[in-house]
Amino acid sequence: MTDPIRPANEYSGFLPQRFDNRPDADDVIVKTWTVGDALTDHSVPEMPAALSLFFDLVAPAAGRSNATGFAMLWLDRHPHEEPGWRLSIGHVGSEDDLELAVTKPLARLVDALPMANFECENWHMTRPLWRKRAEPVKLVFWGDFAKHARAILGHSDAASFYQPLGAGLRSDNVTSMLPLLEDMLGDAFLQNGMGFEDALRLGIALGRAHLIESWIEAGGSEKEPYFRPMKIWHQAWLANALIDPAVASLAMSGKPPMPALDFGNDSTPASRRAALDDVSSWLTTVFFSDEHPALRNAFVAGVQNAVWLDHDLQQYVQPQQRSEILQGLMPYCRWFLAMALYNHLDNLAAGTAREDQIAFYAIMVDALPELAPLGAFATQRDIEQHIIRIDAARAASAFDTLVLPFCDLLMPKRQFDAARS
Numbered sequence: 001m002t003d004p005i006r007p008a009n010e011y012s013g014f015l016p017q018r019f020d021n022r023p024d025a026d027d028v029i030v031k032t033w034t035v036g037d038a039l040t041d042h043s044v045p046e047m048p049a050a051l052s053l054f055f056d057l058v059a060p061a062a063g064r065s066n067a068t069g070f071a072m073l074w075l076d077r078h079p080h081e082e083p084g085w086r087l088s089i090g091h092v093g094s095e096d097d098l099e100l101a102v103t104k105p106l107a108r109l110v111d112a113l114p115m116a117n118f119e120c121e122n123w124h125m126t127r128p129l130w131r132k133r134a135e136p137v138k139l140v141f142w143g144d145f146a147k148h149a150r151a152i153l154g155h156s157d158a159a160s161f162y163q164p165l166g167a168g169l170r171s172d173n174v175t176s177m178l179p180l181l182e183d184m185l186g187d188a189f190l191q192n193g194m195g196f197e198d199a200l201r202l203g204i205a206l207g208r209a210h211l212i213e214s215w216i217e218a219g220g221s222e223k224e225p226y227f228r229p230m231k232i233w234h235q236a237w238l239a240n241a242l243i244d245p246a247v248a249s250l251a252m253s254g255k256p257p258m259p260a261l262d263f264g265n266d267s268t269p270a271s272r273r274a275a276l277d278d279v280s281s282w283l284t285t286v287f288f289s290d291e292h293p294a295l296r297n298a299f300v301a302g303v304q305n306a307v308w309l310d311h312d313l314q315q316y317v318q319p320q321q322r323s324e325i326l327q328g329l330m331p332y333c334r335w336f337l338a339m340a341l342y343n344h345l346d347n348l349a350a351g352t353a354r355e356d357q358i359a360f361y362a363i364m365v366d367a368l369p370e371l372a373p374l375g376a377f378a379t380q381r382d383i384e385q386h387i388i389r390i391d392a393a394r395a396a397s398a399f400d401t402l403v404l405p406f407c408d409l410l411m412p413k414r415q416f417d418a419a420r421s
Contacts, residue, residue: 038082042225050112057105067101068143074134161246163239167260178236190244193413203302217269251418301332349376
């Protein structure tokens with residue numbers, strides 16, 4: 001019997017596969033060393049010959065030990081630390097197994113350059129460090145990671161769904177490789193169609209990208225090196241998030257192709273913003289038109305409220321800005337909650353509400369008791385009157401932990417004819 005959720009059509013055999021052997025990110029250990037002496041400034045220096053040799057040797061050596069992992073060389077852009085080279089090695093397994101897999105090339109490097117332990121954490125703990133201070137210079141994969149990288153980068157339609165290649169970058173460019181880390185270790189995107197939270201996440205990603213560009217522009221050349229890691233890593237996350245919408249669009253006739261982000265070395269905040277606007281317009285045309293109001297409004301809410309909805313950005317919100325941001329968020333919060341409640345109470349009246357929806361609604365009522373009087377026969381006016389009684393601060397605190405997941409449970413996903421299996 002055919003699974004009704006997965007598309008069975010002429011596209012299925014020609015689309016890129018998802019990463020088959022996805023490990024739990026907590027099981028991926030990442031060890032980082034400082035390599036060589038501190039650098040004099042934040043300009044990008046030439047890679048030392050010993051590091052270049054290490055990257056020639058490490059993937060074959062680790063592959064022979066049947067390991068799965070990666071090595072990344074990066075420049076430290078922390079504003080209060082001396083700039084310098086950092087080497088991170090990721091491995092599916094323990095720290096001891098990691099060092100065993102790369103023993104020989106690592107020993108050569110230790111003999112050639114001074115090295116010191118910098119950090120050893122799992123994937124989840126290492127990611128915030130990289131987003132704040134790591135400018136990637138070189139990245140190689142081995143084992144299952146390398147197989148997936150080759151499948152994506154070597155796919156005949158890769159330029160149509162994979163942003164770096166669509167922008168004209170070579171497949172061995174470090175920027176081309178970065179989104180694959182998120183594809184293999186991050187949260188999977190667009191599972192079985194596009195849902196409410198998927199649309200919101202895409203909106204947040206574009207809103208965040210615009211904010212980063214405005215900060216780079218405001219900081220000028222003096223501050224640009226310190227913002228560079230945030231820009232690079234977020235651009236990689238966005239490129240990965242766009243794979244599945246781009247794949248879905250391949251089966252849509254009469255729709256424009258996905259425009260490319262600006263990955264150029266000579267790009268400017270203005271040129272990158274223009275490319276972001278083109279991608280946003282494409283998403284709106286193809287996925288978030290008036291035919292899909294819930295998805296459209298989720299996307300727009302994400303773009304306009306990224307500074308609040310993205311946890312990485314909340315730390316940059318000044319106290320005096322908080323109330324203004326919450327006021328801008330409230331219309332969306334109330335609209336989303338009203339739509340979800342109207343659907344849920346209608347399902348209750350019809351006896352079609354699922355157990356997980358009923359259980360989640362009970363949690364909502366515990367946190368927002370203003371909703372408790374609503375029953376199966378509540379009108380839309382009843383729903384709106386009870387929602388309006390919830391004060392902005394409590395509504396905002398419940399927005400991403402309760403309101404959004406509840407909406408995702410209640411609002412139907414948009415299905416596509418082409419999707420990665």
